[in-house]
Amino acid sequence: MARKKSRSGMWGRKTVVALAIILTAELVSGAPAKHPGVGKTSRDLENVSGSQMVDVIVQFKQTPTAFHHQKVRNHGGSLKGELGLIKAGAYRMPASAIKNLADDDDVAYVSPDRPLTSMSTPINDYHTLSINAPAAWNVGLDGSGIGVVVIDSGIVRWSPDLNSLNMSSYNVVPGASTYDEYGHGTHVAGIIAGTGASSSGFGYTYTFKGIAPGAKIYSLKVLDKNGVGTDSQVIQAINSVIQYKDVYNLRVINLSLGRGVYESYTADPLCQAVEAAWRAGIVVVVAAGNDGRNNAIGTNGYGTINAPANDPYVITVGATNTKGSSTRSVQVPASYSSKGPSLWDQVVKPDLVAPGNLVISLYQQGAGLQLSNQNPNNVVPYSLYKTFGSSVGSSSYFILSGTSMAAPMVSGAVALMLQKNPWLTPDQVKARLMKTAYKGMAKSATVTDTSTGGSYKVQSDILTVGAGLLDIQAALLNNDLAPAIAGSALSPVAKVNSAGNVVATVNGSSVLGGSSILWGSSILWGSSSLSGVDIQGNSILWGASSLQADSILWGSRSVNSDSILWGASILWGSNSGAPDASNGSLGDN
Structure with a gap:
């Protein structure tokens, strides 16, 4: 329920031009574009x-x-x-x-202090069911003892739905209140750790509960009342998290915000900051961006991952649409969810996906709040979840869509994993989440945006859903251990041939790439282009038949016999795509 950038687009005219230049140079000609880090500005x-x-x-x-x-x-x-x-x-x-x-010898790189925004779109509960969150609650896991830092627009001053603390009322927005003046941060926090107290008890028909309701939420405010901040503000906030991580057991950072990519992650100051947090032992979860509909240069939204989601260390999360059902096999990628590979570096992103469409979470009430004032129809009617005395009271919940909402689903899952196994390193957490992600999502679908009437083709390929759909139960049951070293689970890098097709993934010594074949027998797209043309026919990605049977990528052929992730552990296994045992549907949302 995080807020990343709005679906209307974080990509301005200049960014689209840059995207065109880079994709033309690297994905069409096959020759790498000039690395932006070669210069110093x-x-x-x-x-x-x-x-x-x-x-x-x-x-x-x-x-x-x-x-x-x-x-x-x-x-x-x-x-x-x-x-x-x-x-x-x-x-x-x-x-x-x-x-x-x-030109000074002491200077390494100069970049603008760029503006960034949240990653949500104003427009249940199927979401928590579809990612198997109740399996954790049923065995007593709720994230207790784990500190999750929401770097966003702040959180509500007080709410019965949050066991929350502001870390020293930290605020880097000049002249702003410590508390949420926009509404996005409150919504994100509710997805991670909402207790559902405002929708529980006699007469309530729905309870809107977060993934890890026992986790401690620490709010660092970097976005103003319009949902806008800067690189330097986010970097200052991350630095504070690192300083206080041992005092408050801060184990997770949620970043449901971002901006366009202007240079390699190796030079980008925002990316360098999230890497510093990762190396300090903090799991960093970042929303992928909401530019999946951007077809300005004919890529059908590919190559639109935002920063710092483009960094290979962090866990980058895309969004899915549950289609109003808890049945995982019917889920499809949200049409606005940004797709990989990343600009400049061709990092394969997102790493996995989670529900992010029409998500109900906490509502920050108050006069002058831009998010709720501009989208009054998104306030959940009190009568929807309270049958007795429905004429009294006011709503505590709000509906948002975006990868901003998907990222906190994963942040909550990480809190559950760390409660069970506190010694897990960020790389071990990331590798387990990717290995156990559900692989049986719908291969493709055509979806319609009811607000605009636009129709979009979506498909569950590697650059759209990554390793698959978040599965909390499977992640908690997994006992495999990647190396504890920071950077051992770097996201793979796409290898592009002279025809512009992605044909392999590589990433040195990472357990998610290199000599351990993560995605298949090195062929991802076959004769299919990056834009997804002919993805289901001639592409090796899906094979000639069904997703579960003949696909080289997900099926039971070479992946299961040749691809070893760690030691004797099969990477995906022959049952990784097994259908959900609980296929009940709660209806349409």
Whole structure:
């Protein structure tokens, strides 16, 4: 129930142009585009000039000191904030001085302090049933003792549905209240740890409960009343999480926010920050983005993963549509969910998917709140879940859609896993989630957006659903251990041939790629192009017949015999695509 960017698009005109350039260079010609990290300034600074003042993040080759800050001042700049986590600082300086500053030997990279937004779309309970959350609750797991940090727009001042604390009322939005002035962060927090207290008891017909209702929610506010923040604000928040992780047992960060990709993750300051958290032992869960409908350059939404979801360390989550049912096999990818591979680096993303369409979670009430005021029809009527005395009271719940809502589903699942096995490292958590993800989703479907009337073709391929649908029960039952070393479960990288087809995945020593074949016998798309043309016919991805039988990727042939993930453990196994034992339907939503 997280809020990532709105489906209307985080991709502006300049970003679409950049997308066209990169995909043309790398996916069509097969030749790698010039790595943006070769230069010392990002491409989106090339068009700024003159005396105009620009907010930038300057990464140095060492943690900056007063000496380094003075160098920026010598160029007419001023320090806005320390970003020691990534050996950087946030500054405001004249555009005309950027090039000269970048030429300094102590400077590693200069990029704008870019704006970012939440990843939800305003428009149950089938969602928790379809990912097997009740299996955890039935054995007493609720996330107790685990601290989950929601870096977002803040959370509600008080709610009976949240066992929540604000970490030192931390807020990096200048002049803003510590509490949620937008509504997105509250919704996300409810998906992770809502207790359902406002919809439980006599006369209630539905209980809207989060995935890990016993987890402690710590809110770090980086998005303002309009759902907008900046890179430097998020980096400062991540730095605080690392500082206090042992004090509050902060094990998970949820980022239902993001922006476009402008350079390789190896240079992007936001990506460097999430990697620092990962190396510190914190699981970072990030919404993939809501640009899956972007067909501006004819890719049908492929290549639209947002930052920092493009980083190979983190767990990147796409969204599915439950189709109003708890039956997992009927779920399809949400048409707006961003698809891989990532720009510049061709990282195979998302890593897995979770329900993110029409999700009901906590409602931040109050005058002036943009999210609820602009979308009054999304407020869940009190009468929907309270039959006795339905004329009294007001709603505590709200409906949102987006990968922002899918990411907290996974964050809640991670809290459950860490409650059961506190010693699991981020890489071990990620590998288990991907290995046990449900592989039997509908291969393809045509979906219609009732609000716009638009029709979209969706398919459950590797660059849309990753390893598959979150399965909490299977993840909790799995005992396989990836190496504990940070980076042992890096997301694979797509290998593109001269025809522009993805033909293999590679990733060095990662258990999710390299010598251990994650996705099949190295052929993913066969004669099918990245845009998905002919994906079900001539493509090796699905084979010539059914998903469960003849597919080289998911079926019972070479994957089960040749692909070994760790030691003697079969990566996907012959039963990984078995249908859900509980195929009941609760109706349409």
